[in-house]
Amino acid sequence: MSDRPPSLTVPDAAAVIAWDSHGELEVLTFDVGGESFAVEAVLVRELVELLPETAVPGAPALVDAMVNFRGRIVPVADLRAAFAMPAAGATADSRIIVVELTVADETLLLGLRADRVHEVATLTEASSEDAPSVGVRWPRAYVRRLVRWRDDVIVLPDLVAILTPALGGAALTC
């Protein structure tokens, strides 16, 4: 099951960003490893302060721990592993963003480690562009769009593409 070659092709439907009729998108912005990221606000279930984590020996580096989130056991993913950033410890500002994903028709809660969580922001399609093919050190398939926001550039990561290799075959949708 796990020795199946990880497929990085992104299903079209998942890569699409659901801009509303005004070309806007509500997101939650956060920092990981010095970069700004954002996830769709509708996916976010809750923000929690750091919980005691339990390491899972043998698990993929991307999802190497789990936490007790209100009596449910929730895996925790670290985008650092996907974007080749050096590992770093938690600080007072660290949070876990609990998002709701769908794996093989079942709802799955997943925690995303964030160094700092900023705010709910409205991004516009007009100020977004595809990731450039040069000058970026990450796999392009992991980025859906780059969006200018104030003085910053925010990465809209493709969670499906990032997490699918760690799943060993189950179909994931956001």
Place this chain on the structure above:
Amino acid sequence: MNAEDPTAAFRVEARELLDQVEQALLDLSYRLDDAALIDSVFRGLHTLKGSGAMFGFDSLAAFTHHIEGAFDRVRKGRARATAELVATVLAARDHMRALVEGDAISADGEAILARLAAAVDAPAVEPAAPVRPVAPDTAATGGWQLSFRLPRQALAHGTNALALLDELRALGDCTLVAHRGAIPPLDQLAERDCHVGWAATLRGDVPRAAIDDVFLFVLDDMELSVTPLPPVGTAAGARGAAAAPDRAAPETRAPRRVARAVQGELVRVPAARLDTLMDRVGELVIAQSRLSQLAGDRHDLVLRSVAEEIERLAAELRDTMMVLRMVPVASLFGRFRRLVHDLARETGKAIALETAGESTEIDKTVSERLFDPLVHILRNACDHGLEEAGERIAVGKPATGIVRLAAYQAGGAAVITVSDDGRGIVRERVRAKAEASGLVAPGQALADAELLALIFHPGFSTAAAVTNLSGRGVGMDVVKREIERLRGTIELVSTEGAGTTITLRIPLTLAIIDGLLVRVGTGRYVIPLAAVEECLELTAEEDRRSLGRSLITLRDRLVPFLRLRELFATAAPPDPHQKIVVVATGRERVGLVVDQIIGSHQTVVKALSPFHQGIGTFSGATILGDGGVALILDVAQLVARGQQAESALGQAA
């Protein structure tokens, strides 16, 4: 979840109806002229047709109509129930099931209808067999005097009383009088109940069975008395004269199934809701143990007594919850009757399936996951175990082979045995096969149990020819693995010439286990207590000596062991006094070296997320009293790993 889809509700009902029809058909295959069973199949089909059409399953209704028509002929004695007919209707049932699920192939349906036509028409040469007692049909009377009362809930259940009366009228010259005596006063009237009874005088040459047909679907629960009327010519004054002494006494039907009403109400609940409730109870147990810890730390007697009260309630709630998830194995066993029926037809052997202990209850999930392994074991028993009829008679056994499926509870486990009275496992063939595939050295001395255990080895199959039934490359090793995944054990006893018995021991529930909590580095892990044989200290001397190899001597036996610290790549420094927990599955043992044994602990098992299911070392996770998470070790996997390490070492040496 909120708005119930009516077609989904119909599907659930249809599946149940089809299961009932299947069971009745299987019973019928043993008692081909049992009128009650024929009626029961007919009624099931009729209901399915009606509600199918109502919910827009038109192709299902049309198909069922043909089957029902054929069965109606059997019911009326115009055709005979034969084994072939039963088999055809069973195939039709499968097709109906596919129609309900929406994945039917229409060519299948046509083929079945063709077979059915052949099965119903073929034996028509025989005079219509008396399938039901037909004697009263032909009573030469001038008609019938009826008095009847429908079941009280008939209206609520959808019976159209007026339509029944119309049907009755259509039989002949009919005078109907309503009995209104039982109607309660207005303030006590339950408007959904049927309070009216009727008296009917039915004149004309009407067979008795025609009257029963009118009331077919309510007959079991209604009151009906039927008295024949004398022929018209002698009608005068004959009423009180008891003209025909043999038939004059009114034949009264009292409601037959009183027991059903007493059974109590059942509620259908989606399994997902039970799972959610189970999760909540699990959370409650965790919160409660934190409360108990807090109360224990303080010297507040009131707080302590409240904490104890809550502890008791939480434990009771959990036990109640467990019972809710339990289902009798009857539903599991029921599915095998069909399998054995089909196997008997495929192999041409006469096979009888006996079952015992159907009321034994096991967790619903366990029951579902037992199905595949049991199918495999039963296939083996029917295909390899039982001999052909001729061979059986030659050795003095009855021609019909018996497969026995039994269940009982023993302690915290359910025991399921599958036994057959076939030829048993031929040791020589097992040995020859094992030697051919290099599992054992030629001539190597093996105890009987060791020899039989080879059957569970991957890739082992003694079937000389690969048949359609078994020998598809899935062997007993898969069965064993599946049973071990359920934290169960499998045992095999076989006497050559007398048969084989396979015993499965399965925990009653997967939701809660007793576990041994251990620490490795900074991580805490749970080892299922049922697998733990003993705990002992790894002495410093032994520790040093065992570096570089993975065996220790335990009471003169060599036991392979795994250092969990290495397996889990633990960075924290090891404890000076490490412990070995010896775990076993079946006869295979392995020692697990841990830093500390914390204690035993009852644990609510939670499934791992899909990200972690593939790792293999862990079977689940649990939440500890302090809110932390601990992984539950998969003992079967670890033992297999220890054995591999041992054999690798053996080959190197």
